[in-house]
Amino acid sequence: MTMELTQTTQIKRVGVIGAGQMGNGISQVLAQSGFNVIIMDVSDASLKKALGTIEKSLAKLFEKGKLPEHPPVIMSRIKCTTQLKDFADCDFAIEAVSEQEELKKSIFKQLDEILPAHAIIASNTSSLPITRLASSTKRAGQFIGMHFMNPVPVMQLVEIIRGHATSENTCQLTKSLAEQAGKTTVFSQDFPGFIVNRILMPMINEAFFTLMEGIASAEDIDAGMKLGTNQPMGPLALADFIGLDTCLAIMKVLHDGLGDSKYRPCPLLKKYVDAGHLGRKSGRGVYSY
Numbered sequence: 001m002t003m004e005l006t007q008t009t010q011i012k013r014v015g016v017i018g019a020g021q022m023g024n025g026i027s028q029v030l031a032q033s034g035f036n037v038i039i040m041d042v043s044d045a046s047l048k049k050a051l052g053t054i055e056k057s058l059a060k061l062f063e064k065g066k067l068p069e070h071p072p073v074i075m076s077r078i079k080c081t082t083q084l085k086d087f088a089d090c091d092f093a094i095e096a097v098s099e100q101e102e103l104k105k106s107i108f109k110q111l112d113e114i115l116p117a118h119a120i121i122a123s124n125t126s127s128l129p130i131t132r133l134a135s136s137t138k139r140a141g142q143f144i145g146m147h148f149m150n151p152v153p154v155m156q157l158v159e160i161i162r163g164h165a166t167s168e169n170t171c172q173l174t175k176s177l178a179e180q181a182g183k184t185t186v187f188s189q190d191f192p193g194f195i196v197n198r199i200l201m202p203m204i205n206e207a208f209f210t211l212m213e214g215i216a217s218a219e220d221i222d223a224g225m226k227l228g229t230n231q232p233m234g235p236l237a238l239a240d241f242i243g244l245d246t247c248l249a250i251m252k253v254l255h256d257g258l259g260d261s262k263y264r265p266c267p268l269l270k271k272y273v274d275a276g277h278l279g280r281k282s283g284r285g286v287y288s289y
């Protein structure tokens, strides 16, 4: 039998697994909101880089008068480790490691053994089924999707995904945690792409078809969508920002999971990924950086 938490006020310590771009942003917003955070990563270099990124971001916010506390006070709430066993006193764990199902499942299995019985496990996965990830633990009722957007300190939304067995109490505690971290939440059932990527990725994929078919230049496609539909970034520039490999992986999940040919990944998107032109992170995607 599991022992569930009943109030978010009981969530004092949050463990974040993965110190990459998402993990460090999640850790920052939680520490800013008064939670004690422990970040775990297998790579010391990633942990060091994450602390540097958070310090820089806090310094900027402080300069702009957007922080109620001095950055060192917030930093003092963040600890780092390379050992999951240091999560033994966490009330809530948020996984943000690389998007590989087997890797995530092996982490959940270990967390299930290490965390206290009342603790909730959340995954920040962009595309993997929450129900399937939850089945690697014995606490499917206390397992949930908590999909932060990139960059976490800036983006308002957290998409919360109910797995097949996620309890209502887990949903409400997760919503409350996200709101305490200054975010607005929406709930999605556990279907491929959830809400945001189900709608966003086919649009990005269609922008690649529009480019491939020679209908317009990349610049005109982006300007058309930016100015004609009031989006802050055109779909191709946004794809470069997200990472073309990530966009391709999500399209594959939609195509496999929903089985409809309208989700087939655009061959031009595949070609960019094959060429290693992954967007901003590799210096080149649709555009050069």
Ligand SMILES: NC(=O)c1ccc[n+]([C@@H]2O[C@H](COP(=O)([O-])OP(=O)(O)OC[C@H]3O[C@@H](n4cnc5c(N)ncnc54)[C@H](O)[C@@H]3O)[C@@H](O)[C@H]2O)c1
Pocket (backbone or CB within 6 Å): 017, 018, 019, 020, 021, 022, 023, 040, 041, 042, 043, 046, 095, 096, 097, 098, 099, 100, 103, 107, 124, 125, 126, 127, 147, 148, 149, 150, 242
């Ligand atoms: N980048 C985005 O725009 C975005 C948006 C929403 C959700 N996500 C999701 O967030 C997750 C992380 O993405 P990211 O962009 O931060 O990736 P990233 O590559 O920046 O970071 C991943 C981190 O995981 C660490 N890691 C790998 N194996 C590990 C292990 N066994 N234990 C602990 N840490 C380990 C790596 O060292 C790295 O620091 C993915 O599931 C991704 O789909 C990403």
